[in-house]
Structures are given as C-alpha cells and as structure tokens.
Amino acid sequence: MRVLSIDLDYIMGPSIEDYNSIDYHRNPTIRWDRFFSKSDSKESDFHIDKSNLLFCYNLFLKCLKTCNDVSFGYDHDSILFAIDQEENIDLINIDHHDDVFHGMGENPDEEYEMVTKHNLINEGNWGIWLYSQGKLNSFTWIMNDNSDEDNGRNNRDKHYLGDAYEYYLKEDYKFENYDFDHVHICLSPQYIHPDHWHYFSMFISAYEEFSGK
Secondary structure, three states: OEEEEEEHHHHHOOOHHHOOOOOOOOOHHHHHHHHHHHOOOOHHHOOOOHHHHHHHHHHHHHHHOOOOOEEEEOOHHHHHHHHOOOOOEEEEEEOOOOOOOOOOOOOHHHHHHHHHHHOOOOOOOHHHHHHHOOOEEEEEEEEOOOOOOOOHHHHHHHHHHHHHEEEEEHHHOOOOOOOOOEEEEEOOOOOOOHHHOHHHHHHHHHHHHHHOO
16 A cells, blocks of 8 residues: 655744744644743744645645545544555655654653553654554655754664665655555644644645545
C-alpha cells in the first residue's frame, strides 16, 4: 500500500524552531495563549515557506487525479484511523518532524517500550508504532533543512528502522509517480500559528472540488 502523508507544519520551516518546544500543550488554544503571554513575539513573526506550501498543494492536486481515498485530521496520529489495519505500507511523510519518535521517556528504547507494550501513541511516534507492528515496507521522510540540524533524529531513526528509513529535502527527492492508495493531510495546530490554520481548509476545499464529496 502506497501512502502519502502531509503535515502542514512543514510550511512553518522558517520560524517553527523558534517555538517548537516552548509551552507545548495538547490543546492548541491553550498552547498559543501561554506562548504569547510569556513571549514578545508578534503574529508577523510566524513566517511560512511559500515554496513548501506550493510544493505540498501542487503535489496534493496531482495525487487527487488518481486517489479517491483521502483523510484529514488535526493531529498526525489520526492517520492511524485510516491505515492501522493495512500491511506492506510504503509511506512518504512530508513533515517538519520525523514522527518516528516523540521524545517520551529517558531514551528511544524506553519510548519504544511505551509504544509497543502500552500503546502510548501520539502525533510524534506513530511511525515507530507502524514499524513495530510489522506494517511498514518503507518510511521516507521529506523534511526541512532545519528539521534535523544535529543529525540526531535521522541517526536514531535509521538505527531502529534500518534500510526501511530514508530522508530527503524536497529538492533532492523525485516522485516516481503520483499514484497513491491513500493520502492524509493534517493541520498540527500546536505547531502552526492560528493565522495560518486556513491553509488546512484550502486542502479540504480542493478535495471537495475534485471528489464532489
């Protein structure tokens, strides 16, 4: 099964590392209220990468020509509602984060145990859950150039996933075709400033126009 997943926090590359780990909260409204109460940041500080937005949107439009199975979610682990019963998945994840490990526990081994033994799955570690269940053929991460500045994520993920794991910048990856069995789009509102949430609606509108649903 060939799956494309696009997390719209990918468009926040120019500014996301300025707030990525500050005042995180499961509720995005609380998260942003807390952030602005403690910060001198202004709405105009949250720049998007327009080339990333166009890359994702144009790719989505190409995929809609052949793929009728599309899902949308606020958090990225919502993809599991669509593909958790599937096998032999070749996954392409366009995302600022790798979503293999989230950083729970003291180290990746501890998080792996939390995911596999206790099903503590979230928006940042659904990838390792799929792998642990034997569902992945491959996991390809298309990332930003500042997603893994110390190469720690990619070294860690490669250690666990082995040859199943690859990572690229969009400029270095070439799609063989645009035929996917499933496409997932998520907003990740904790990582996207509210002024940019409307881009999620743009993708939904495109799907409605193509599908008539």
